[in-house]
Amino acid sequence: MAQEDKLSFREDQIYFSVAYPYFSDAPGELIQNKLSYSFSLGFVRDMPVNKKRTLALGLGLGWDVATVFNNMRLVVEDSSISASIIQDAYQKNTLTMQTLAVPFELRWRNANETKHAFWRIHTGLSLHMPIRFSANYTSNDGMQRDINLPYEKTLLRWNVHF
Template structure:
């Protein structure tokens, strides 16, 4: 009986140490913030004088980022991911077609002449981030500063108008830049993180102009981003 107890004790000790070592090995390879969900308020930069925004211009963002730590402490990392983004911009630029079937862009000066005027975009995104954080393998509440670059490809777009001119909708506007890119910054603690995106190129191609001005507008997005796992 004594021999049996010694053997059982030895086996429990052996497997206990092995399990503890396994936990340590897993903990030493922990990763952070591999899923993200965000919501932003969308602004237009480089606006012509008469261009204005109205209503809520929102963006919704979600995706996966592979976290790749680059130091032993694992508080520095490179993140590379893939995501989806839907964005709307409510403003007073009317997108319509001329008699020769070309798209023309004009400013709507009377806000009472329409009830809706916006364009929206659906994008697939590739974020690349340099990540600093104060996390450990057992801490879920920590500070983070993530800076980076994001490249996007436009899957679909829509322009909608409803007002005195009737209802106008287009989904085949070739003047949108299919490829868009910009810099990003996410800063926060625990769940709450402020997110900023500043586009480095225009929403529209270079040949798009208003009658009296250029339309070299870019996207600026400010909001909240939530990281999971």
């Protein structure tokens, strides 16, 4: 009987998202071309903090990748990055970022183990730490250049979500 009284309701979450990344406040000559894309995949563990289990913290781990097709060529010289707008014709030019995401959420809900019609509010922030940052350029004559860009000691971004 004691086991039946024990609440074990959790709202763990597997998430997947698709997005369109873009450069905001970019100079006029910087052009995004083709269809840029971004994918996210991860898991958030629900950790209730009250007896009714209506208030919880969520902590997770995820992976993001974003590829932006554009006309900005990046070059690395002596650990510094320089950028220039590509004037000649080219086949492909991309900027790719992969990050490890650590979401942290405050979760408020009126759900329980048996009630399926409920409301919930999940709000929090995600920290995104770079694991790979690269540029790929392919000229019209087929010459290809892949560059791993330096990202040490940087926190690429953080998001607040509601």
